[in-house]
Amino acid sequence: MADDKIQQAKLRFGIIGNDPQLERAVWRALKVAPIDVAVLVTGESGTGKEFFPQIIHAFSPRKHARYIAVNCGAIPEGTIDSELFGHEKGAFTGAVATRKGYFEEADGGTVFLDEVAELPLTTQARLLRVLESGEFMKVGSSQVQKTNIRIVAATNEDMARAVAQGRFREDLFYRLSAVRIKVPPLRERGNDISLLARKFASDFAGEYRTAPVSFSPEALMELTRYRWPGNVRELRNVITRLAVFAEGELVSGERMRAELPAEAASYTPVKAGAPGSDRYEREREMLFNLIFRMQEEIEGLRRRIEPSESSARALAPHGAREDAPPPSAAAMPTSLVKYRPIAPGIILPHPADDGVIPVTPAEEIPPARTLEDTERETIRRALARNQGRRKATAAELHISERTLYRKIKEYGLE
Ligand SMILES: Nc1ncnc2c1ncn2[C@@H]1O[C@H](COP(=O)(O)OP(=O)(O)O)[C@@H](O)[C@H]1O
């Protein structure tokens, strides 16, 4: 495909960056657009996944019909079927009139199912039927209806894991992911980080008629070194803060460093005065999150290295992975190489990198057992820190409230 087609699509949708992985994702979207198959877009939160279903719709024969985006994680479980498939008058209390669902509204067009892993199992069954035969029934109706839609779904979850845990139907997973598009995390996009930072700075100045901030080479270096757990969304927030508080200035490396969260701590904003806000607690918390993230990354890596074995392991009961060897630096994703292992499976940020001094001695660190143990502990602590408030806890953990709710039940953390 001609390179200028990729450039045109980027221009049209306002996608900044020349990273080869990103361009490959755009290329795949353009390639698959005219072919009427389901597409699954994967990638971390904030990487720009939402551009892709739009590209696919706009370059498909369905472009003149409707495009409806649904955030599956944001709709309460009790109403999602009715939102997607519609309902009959009187189907439930409050159903005062017949209502069309998105799948009917979008007939002939495209439905984008964001955070698709959040769909309840009962909804998954209905969705599978739509994908297989185009058939569905309104809630409270026994009349089969037909619709002609294309589905593009997105997720930041490891779907193989969701399937292994019985949270997602395997048959639906394969149906949805006829073609997959992976959006790379920001930290892997090299020079794009500077491009995006300058773009966000100039956008802000244009919009609010302020003097633009600019960045020293050291400041740009800091941006490139940071891990960006929140990806492009987080970068824009950082630049917005600087645009406000350093208006018109040339941002130095030091100033930029101050603006970026200490890497590991960026997952756990601890409010001053809240329980566990003392330094020791904070460091332990950081560690838990780090271990949690790392185990996920290692799990992903392992799956890539030994695809057949890993599914068996993912299904094994707790503790079955105790014999797994500690990760060696060579086997780690490059994004983690700047951390040094201090104990098997436990890695702390290098103090020289970000000013975080890892004082917790290795003996005091509870051994990382299974991913579930670590996850349970991370959630328990986050809940305690937020006085049991689920909304705040979910926000802190970068998961949806529904996921949090499910995990609370799953782990008996009520
Ligand atoms: N390459 C990019 N160029 C410009 N803006 C981007 C880029 N990637 C992401 N964004 C912006 O970052 C924000 C987060 O993107 P979004 O698609 O919502 O992420 P995701 O759905 O993967 O969580 C959006 O405002 C989006 O416009």
Ligand SMILES: [Mg+2]
């Ligand atoms: Mg999104």
